[in-house]
Amino acid sequence: MSDRLRLVIFDVDGTLVDSQATIVSSMAAAFAAVDHPLPDRQTLLSVVGLSLDQIYPILAPELSTTAHRQMVEAYKNTYMTERAEAGTAQTAPFYAGAKETLERLQAVDNILLGVATGKSKRGLDKLIEGHGLEGLFVTQQVADFHPSKPHPSMIRQAIQDAGVSTGDTVMVGDTSFDMEMAAAAGVPGIGVSWGYHGRDRLGAAAHMIDDFAGLPTVLQEVWGLQI
Incomplete structure (x- = not known):
């Protein structure tokens, strides 16, 4: 690796x-x-x-x-x-496989995790606390400090915070706004089919997954890593 x-x-x-x-x-x-x-x-x-x-x-x-x-x-x-x-x-239960996938990715030495959300900082902090996710995300981008998606500001700041390159970054999301933000930032967007926008709105996605089990496989394809 x-x-x-x-x-x-x-x-x-x-x-x-x-x-x-x-x-x-x-x-x-x-x-x-x-x-x-x-x-x-x-x-x-x-x-x-x-x-x-x-x-x-x-x-x-x-x-x-x-x-x-x-x-x-x-x-x-x-x-x-x-x-x-x-x-x-x-009020905000995990989708099936979400927490397990986060933990699996966190266990990979060279993979960092981040968040880019339309939530406020207060809202994200409460969600992280409620689900016991403290320390999981090395970068947390929220609506308080950025233009709304699909502006690429959140992804650009996350890349800077993590000290990685654009080519070593992906964005995972369920809406057209996430995929358009990823495209605007020059990173692959991985669309999920279980969220609030249907597949027909995720045309800007570079990849699609139907469950969290599919995410490591896509990351392997994108980066050539064994996860």
Whole structure:
């Protein structure tokens, strides 16, 4: 195995954890806060992955900037309340094989793990704490400090943090925003079929997997490593 460091960056919601029930209920609270009709579930999930300040102008363009800010705050408050009451394992359970795959990759000396998510730092910190993932991710890129996906800023900063090259980095995610971000950053995007965007929206993905068991095989193909 080459001794070069490699970086695997993961999206969170829809990729590592299935938080759609809490996302949808928090969206409902956001729309209720401004007395605006709630879009259907598929429409709500179609924008997951974008930063919150980008979501509401898309879903409710006729509302004011002030209303959009109210919606963001209502969403955040509802999400945090539900998680505090039900716990992370209930509100954001791992997809099958996710934790085991993270642990398998972490055990490989030359592979580093990172996160690039539309979550806030507070939200990601709580999720990591709730799932006992402290120390797993060497770089954590969140919405607080970057333009929204698909801007490549998160990946570029993750590469810099990890001290790796673009060619030694991949992005794993479930949405078109993840795959377009990867393409914009010049790294292979590995799309997952179990998340919030269907395969038909993941055309920018360089590779696709249908379960976590397939990820090591793709990484072997990309980098020529035995994992």
